[in-house]
Amino acid sequence: MATVKKDAIVFTNGREINVPGGIVSITRSLELTDYYSRNVLYHDPTHKDGPVVNIYGLNKDEAIEIADLMIQLWIELKDNIRQFNISKAEIFRARKGSR
Numbered sequence: 001m002a003t004v005k006k007d008a009i010v011f012t013n014g015r016e017i018n019v020p021g022g023i024v025s026i027t028r029s030l031e032l033t034d035y036y037s038r039n040v041l042y043h044d045p046t047h048k049d050g051p052v053v054n055i056y057g058l059n060k061d062e063a064i065e066i067a068d069l070m071i072q073l074w075i076e077l078k079d080n081i082r083q084f085n086i087s088k089a090e091i092f093r094a095r096k097g098s099r
Contacts, residue, residue, distance in 0.1 A: 001072065002065035011065050017056045024066050032066070 002011045004022035011017075020035035027033060031042035040055040041063065058066070073094060080091040 002062070002069045004069070009066065009069070011062050013061070015062070017058075019056075024070060026070070032063075 002009050004010075005016070007020055007022060008016045008018050009022055009024070019040075023035045024040070025033045025037075029043075032040050034040050038055075039053065041058060042053050044050040044053050056062075076094050077091065080093065084090040
């Protein structure tokens with residue numbers, strides 16, 4: 001699974017992409033955006049059945065690694081809230097392998 005290193009996502013194949021804050025979000029239409037809400041993997045709306053725009057040139061495995069990483073971080077936050085309650089700073093401690 002990919003890991004976050006400051007402003008980069010590092011894939012298991014050794015490739016790194018610079019992503020501000022190491023954050024990738026997903027929209028309701030399943031398009032990916034970065035920290036600045038810039039679309040980075042999306043359907044080009046100027047073409048009906050047009051190409052997918054892939055700013056980082058992600059391959060299939062890298063896209064799956066990003067999904068797995070972000071899912072893991074959400075699961076850790078959810079587990080920490082259950083364990084420590086919403087008012088404790090401990091909820092923001094990610095497991096070492098996820099960071």
